[in-house]
C-alpha cells in the first residue's frame with residue numbers, strides 16, 4: 065500500500081486536542097505523522113484536501129444490518145457500503161436478525177461477512193438472552209472471544225430486572241457493555257407514536273415518555289447495584305436526559321446514545337399518518353428534541369448512533385398502526401449533525417467528532433476514534449461547506465426508508481479510509497450537487 | 511372557495527371549515543324530505559358506482575350509507591372484509607389499486623386503523639368517505655349529531671354539549687369535538703380518566719370527572735357506547751361499577767336544572783352507559799339521529815359528487 069500525504073486539510077481530532085490546517089501522513093495503514101513539516105516519502109500519493117475536513121472515521125454503535133434472514137432489506141455488505149458513504153469507518157451490528165446472533169458461531173458469521181465486504185469495520189453485538197427471549201443469559205464469554213463487542217436484546221428491552229442484573233454482572237468479566245432498548249412494554253403496548261396532542265388528534269395509541277424513563281431509571285439503579293456498564297440506546301426524552309445526568313454525577317458506569325432523528329424531528333412529523341416518521345422510540349416533543357441536543361452538546365449523552373433500520377420499499381406503504389418502525393440513517397447522520405448541532409452553533413466541529421467517533425470508539429473499546437500517531441488510519445474526508453440533496457434511489461443502502469427524501473443537507477463526504485485503504489471515494493462529484501469544484505480523486509492503493 | 515366544495519374526500523371534520531360543515535347540514539335538509547316520500551328516490555347519482563368497503567362489521571352504518579346511496583339512485587356494491595381478499599392478507603394498497611382499476615366513483619370505507627381513509631384517498635382518484643377509521647374520526651356520525659342538535663335547538667352556536675364515556679377509543683367523540691367547536695358550541699367530555707385521551711383538554715374542551723357535574727352544566731349529552739373489551743383490558747374494573755359512577759340514569763337527570771337532550775350513536779348497552787328509561791324517554795333523540803344519518807350521508811355523497819346545494823332543492827322536485 066502506497067503512503068498517502070493529505071495536505072492543506074483542516075485536521076480535527078479531539079483525542080489530541082487538534083484542530084488546524086496541516087498535513088497528515090498515512091503509511092502502512094497507520095497514521096505516521098501530523099504537521100506542516102511532514103514530508104511525503106518517495107512514491108507517496110498526495111491528496112490535496114484544501115477546503116476539506118479530515119477527522120477520525122465515524123463510529124456507529126447501533127445499526128441493523130438485517131443479515132442473516134432479511135437480506136431483501138439490507139446485507140452486511142450493503143450496510144457497510146452505506147456506512148462508508150456516510151463517513152463511518154466502524155459500525156456495530158445489532159443481533160436481532162433471523163436467526164438472532166446469540167452464540168459464537170453466529171457472531172463469527174457476522175464478523176466474517178464484514179471482513180469479506182472489506183469496507184467499514186463491522187463489529188458484532190451478541191444477544192443478552194438466548195433466542196432474545198428474555199429468559200436466560202446467552203454465552204457472553206464465547207461470543208466476546210469470537211468478536212462480540214457488546215451484548216443487547218435491542219428491538220426488545222430486557223424486561224426482567226433479574227436478567228438485566230445478571231447480564232450487567234456477568235458482562236463485567238468480559239469488559240463489554242450491556243446495551244439496552246429502554247421501553248416498559250406493558251406501558252407502551254400497542255403504541256404507534258409519542259403520546260401527546262398529536263396522537264390524541266390522530267387517534268393513534270400513544271407511547272408515553274414514562275415508558276422510556278421508567279426503564280432508564282431501572283437500568284441506572286441496576287448499574288449502581290452491579291457496577292456493570294449499561295449503555296442506554298436511542299434516548300428520546302428530556303426525562304431520560306435528566307436521569308442520566310444525575311447518574312453521571314453519581315459516577316455510575318452509564319453511557320448513552322441519541323439518534324439523529326431524535327435531535328432533528330418531532331412528533332408533529334407524524335401528521336397525515338406519515339409512516340416515514342414512525343419509529344421506536346417515537347419522535348417526541350420539541351422540548352425533548354431540544355433536551356437531546358443540549359445533552360449531546362454538554363456530554364450527558366455520550367454519542368450519536370443512527371439506529372439504521374432498513375425496511376423493504378413497500379413495507380411502510382400501509383396503515384400507520386401496521387407499518388414497521390425505523391428509518392435508515394448511515395448516509396444522512398453526518399449531514400444532520402452538522403446542520404442541527406454545528407452550523408446552528410450548539411457545538412463545535414471537534415465536539416461533533418467526539419460524539420460521532422472518539423467517544424463511541426473509546427467507550428466500546430473499538431479501533432479508530434483517534435488520529436494519534438501510530439493508530440489505525442480510519443478517517444473521513446468531507447466538505448462541510450458543500451450541500452447535497454437526498455435522493456433515496458441513489459443511497460447505497462438497499463432500503464430507501466428515509467424521512468429526508470428531497471431535502472438538501474450540508475456536508476459532502478469525499479472519501480473514507482479504513483486502515484489507510486480508501487473504501488469510499490466520491491466518484492461523481494456532481495451527483496450530490498456538491499457546490500464546490502470537483503476535487504482530484506485520491507489515488508488507488510498500490 | 512365555494513363552501514359546498516368539500517374537496518375530493520371526506521376523511522374527517524377536523525379539516526373542514528364551519529362554512530363547509532354548515533353547507534353539508536343545509537344540503538341535508540331537503541334530503542330529509544326525500545325519505546318521507548312514498549317513492550324515496552332522486553336521480554342525483556344515477557350511473558355512479560359506489561363501493562361500501564367495510565373492514566369491520568358495522569351493520570348500522572353500512573345500512574345507513576346503503577339507503578343514502580340507493581335513494582340517490584347510485585349503483586352500490588358491499589364488500590365485507592370477512593370472506594373477501596382483504597381478510598386473506600391483501601394490503602390496503604393492493605385493495606386501493608384494484609378499486610382504481612375497476613373505475614368506481616366513490617368508496618365508503620370503515621377500517622380499524624386510524625388514518626386508513628386518508629391513506630386510501632391519497633391513492634385513488636375516486637372520492638373516499640370515511641365511515642369510521644380506528645379511533646380517529648367518524649365524520650358522518652358527527653354531522654348527523656350536529657343536524658339533530660340543530661333540529662332541536664335551532665342553532666349550534668352557544669350550545670353546551672358534553673360527550674360522556676369512552677372518549678379515548680371513540681372516533682365519534684373526535685368528530686363531535688371538531689364539528690361542535692367549529693360551529694361555536696361549548697364542548698365538554700366526561701368519563702373515567704382512564705378512558706379520556708391524555709391531551710384531550712388541548713383540543714379546547716372542558717373535562718368533567720363526575721357525570722353529575724356534566725349534567726349540571728350541559729344542554730345535551732352525547733352518551734358513548736362502552737365496549738365490554740374495556741373491562742377486560744383493565745380500563746375500568748367492571749361494567750356494574752361503570753353504571754354506578756358514570757351511567758346516565760333518570761335519577762341523575764332528574765337533578766338537572768333543565769331538560770337535557772340525550773344523544774347516543776348506538777348500538778346501546780342498556781343498563782351500562784345509559785338506562786332504558788332514559789334511552790326510551792321523552793328527551794332521547796336516538797331514533798331521529800338514525801333518520802338524520804341517512805339525510806347527511808345523502809348530502810355528503812351528493813356534494814362530493816359535485817352537486818350544488820341549490821340543485822339539491824331542485825332535485826327534491828325531480
Ligand SMILES: [Zn+2]
Nearest residue numbers: 218219245297
Ligand atoms: Zn431499539
